[in-house]
Amino acid sequence: xxxxxxxxxxxxxxxxxTTYADMITLMLCFFVILFNPDDITQAQLDAISTSMxxxxxxxxxxxxxxxxGRNADLGNTVMSLPSMERGRxxxxxxxxxxxxFSPEIRSNKxxxxxxxxxxxxxxxxxxxxYPASARINIEATRDILLRLGTYLNxxxxxxxxxxxxxxxxxxxxxxxxxxxxxxxAERSRAVLRYLTAxxxxxxxxxxxxxxxxxxxxxxxxxxxxxxxxxxxxxxLDPGHL
Numbered sequence: 189x190x191x192x193x194x195x196x197x198x199x200x201x202x203x204x205x206t207t208y209a210d211m212i213t214l215m216l217c218f219f220v221i222l223f224n225p226d227d228i229t230q231a232q233l234d235a236i237s238t239s240m241x242x243x244x245x246x247x248x249x250x251x252x253x254x255x256x257g258r259n260a261d262l263g264n265t266v267m268s269l270p271s272m273e274r275g276r277x278x279x280x281x282x283x284x285x286x287x288x289f290s291p292e293i294r295s296n297k298x299x300x301x302x303x304x305x306x307x308x309x310x311x312x313x314x315x316x317x318y319p320a321s322a323r324i325n326i327e328a329t330r331d332i333l334l335r336l337g338t339y340l341n342x343x344x345x346x347x348x349x350x351x352x353x354x355x356x357x358x359x360x361x362x363x364x365x366x367x368x369x370x371x372x373a374e375r376s377r378a379v380l381r382y383l384t385a386x387x388x389x390x391x392x393x394x395x396x397x398x399x400x401x402x403x404x405x406x407x408x409x410x411x412x413x414x415x416x417x418x419x420x421x422x423x424l425d426p427g428h429l
Contacts, residue, residue: 281423285309288335289336297312298310305425306422306424307423309422312418313419314417315329317375324378324379337386341388346424347423348394349394349395350380350393350395351398351402351419352373352398354368355412356407369399370397372397373395373396373397
């Protein structure tokens, strides 16, 4: 009877180990999810690896005695693919854009998004241009445009496209524009002229005017039309050059 009681006590004492191991595994998964490889240097990775070998996982027997198989470098191969590298670069550019233009994002003067074309920095037309005009309101936007120029200059080797967009309301027949096509193209050209004046190579740019053919909001409301009056500056993905 005493031996049986001792065995039961031993078995129950090991139950907590299973729960504890499950908890440690879940914590490991949690921190792996939080880990961002873009924010760590090779030196830091080497330090982590050395620490694990000297005082942690590397000191355990088993596992490390298995020789490398054919798939040992599969992870490194996948991460070195061009699409993965482009994704890392674009993710870094997106985070930096959100940081650089944080005040304007909060005030809805700028939007930063990403689509199949690349990273899109949208300038609100009503904030950057005089009404029904392709003249930039420099007094109100000089600081923003200077930061934009610095941001683009820090992306060597990248190509950019500037796309002008209008709402669906026809231009004033007595005004300077023949139609919304001309107005949208001239707004793109005005932004190009300003950015190249800051020293960005003009050959890295494309410009286009889309008139009202690519709305992002319903043109039936003033708010929607305001959203559609915009200039998109796209940091092009290599597949959309």
